[in-house]
Amino acid sequence: MILVIGSYNVDYFVVVEDLPKPGETVRALRTFSAHGGKGSNQAVSARRLRGDVALVSAVGDDSSGKTALEFWRNEGLEVKWVKVKTGIPTGKAIIFVDVRGRNMIVVEPGANYALKPEDVGDSLEWGNVLLTQLEIPEETVKYALNEFDGLKILNPAPARLKDYSVLELADILTPNEVEATELAGTNEVSLAAERLAKKSRLATVVTLGDRGVLVVTREGKRFRFDALKVEPVDETGAGDVFNAALAVFLDKGLELEEAVRRANAIAGISVTSYGALGPTWEEVERFMHTTGSRLFEP
Numbered sequence: 010m011i012l013v014i015g016s017y018n019v020d021y022f023v024v025v026e027d028l029p030k031p032g033e034t035v036r037a038l039r040t041f042s043a044h045g046g047k048g049s050n051q052a053v054s055a056r057r058l059r060g061d062v063a064l065v066s067a068v069g070d071d072s073s074g075k076t077a078l079e080f081w082r083n084e085g086l087e088v089k090w091v092k093v094k095t096g097i098p099t100g101k102a103i104i105f106v107d108v109r110g111r112n113m114i115v116v117e118p119g120a121n122y123a124l125k126p127e128d129v130g131d132s133l134e135w136g137n138v139l140l141t142q143l144e145i146p147e148e149t150v151k152y153a154l155n156e157f158d159g160l161k162i163l164n165p166a167p168a169r170l171k172d173y174s175v176l177e178l179a180d181i182l183t184p185n186e187v188e189a190t191e192l193a194g195t196n197e198v199s200l201a202a203e204r205l206a207k208k209s210r211l212a213t214v215v216t217l218g219d220r221g222v223l224v225v226t227r228e229g230k231r232f233r234f235d236a237l238k239v240e241p242v243d244e245t246g247a248g249d250v251f252n253a254a255l256a257v258f259l260d261k262g263l264e265l266e267e268a269v270r271r272a273n274a275i276a277g278i279s280v281t282s283y284g285a286l287g288p289t290w291e292e293v294e295r296f297m298h299t300t301g302s303r304l305f306e307p
């Protein structure tokens with residue numbers, strides 16, 4: 010069972026030929042809105058891979074908050090610990106995506122920043138794996154990591170911390186390369202992974218986009234997997250899907266190396282369509298069937 014504590018945003022996507030530069034006006038090829046926020050993306054993506062998932066999040070008492078709750082229930086998440094915050098709007102994100110799948114994201118946190126330690130208290134008895142990120146107050150993340158008794162995964166995204174000791178509370182850290190280099194204070198990804206691995210209790214897993222994933226364990230063992238060879242349409246949420254799949258496979262009892270290998274493949278499938286959510290288990294099987302790739306035994 011997987012407990013996800015994190016954010017929800019309504020994502021407003023703007024698809025453009027090229028990402029705008031400061032002062033430039035560009036034409037949108039299309040626009041659409043979707044459910045987003047790293048916490049929600051990770052919870053829903055884990056559920057779609059047949060994980061048993063509870064989400065702790067905060068939304069506003071507005072129509073977006075109501076729609077989010079309805080969406081989570083339809084996806085089959087446990088939402089009894091979701092908080093509805095009066096007088097604060099639900100979080101929003103504006104996401105520009107170019108035709109090569111690269112993105113730029115701006116977030117207005119809204120209710121996400123009102124998710125306090127006292128809001129998550131009861132949920133911490135539930136689940137074997139905790140998955141959390143940094144789009145909610147740092148004190149809440151710290152409290153959850155301190156109190157949860159099970160495997161703890163911290164996706165340090167976005168990489169903004171007042172107190173770096175939070176990193177030492179997680180068993181597994183899963184930054185992308187920008188976050189890893191920022192948190193470790195070096196431009197060298199490999200060195201950043203090594204430094205962060207020494208802080209984490211078990212390992213640090215750095216997602217490298219189209220270059221795959223690098224893992225360094227606390228004892229210094231390293232392994233790496235290449236990214237799946239696909240034509241990317243939208244890389245938004247690929248890290249969220251990776252984290253979701255990692256939590257699902259670790260919750261099933263797989264060894265870290267095999268869990269990372271599978272999660273990397275599933276994150277690869279997710280960039281072949283728009284939006285920040287991952288594929289269902291059936292879609293993963295269909296992908297393997299139509300491309301003839303045996304990513305793993307289902």
Ligand code: RIB
Pocket residue numbers: 016018019020044045046047050101102114116144245246247248249285
């Ligand atoms: O990781 C992608 C997510 O980051 C988007 O869904 C957006 O809401 C921001 O939280």
